[in-house]
Amino acid sequence: xxxxxxxxxxxxxxxxxxxxxxxxxxxxxxxxxxxxxxxxxxxxxxxxxxxxxxxxxxxxxxxxxxxxxxxxxxxxxxxxxxxxxxxxxxxxxxxxxxxxxxx
Numbered sequence: 545x546x547x548x549x550x551x552x553x554x555x556x557x558x559x560x561x562x563x564x565x566x567x568x569x570x571x572x573x574x575x576x577x578x579x580x581x582x583x584x585x586x587x588x589x590x591x592x593x594x595x596x597x598x599x600x601x602x603x604x605x606x607x608x609x610x611x612x613x614x615x616x617x618x619x620x621x622x623x624x625x626x627x628x629x630x631x632x633x634x635x636x637x638x639x640x641x642x643x644x645x646x647x
Contacts, residue, residue, distance in 0.1 A: 575629065582633040586640035595637045601630055 554560045589595050605623050612622030 582637045583640040
């Protein structure tokens with residue numbers, strides 16, 4: 545976030561929107577990095593059933609909820625975002641796992 549104006553110093557909606565867009569671009573880049581780790585995890589899985597890891601998902605969602613609440617955000621909203629992200633991640637890991645099994 546180079547040269548980004550802090551929210552409290554913005555002088556209008558254009559600066560606010562530019563700041564939000566810059567953050568959203570970073571969020572998307574971070575999601576792409578996260579998914580790269582997810583895909584890489586497939587090489588360590590021994591079966592398709594191991595990809596989903598429901599206990600790990602449940603623990604991870606609880607932790608993200610706690611992080612959100614500690615940051616003054618809605619735990620429900622952040623948990624929902626992560627639930628979607630994890631569902632996407634599991635699907636991507638399954639695809640990677642299946643591709644590795646084929647060849």
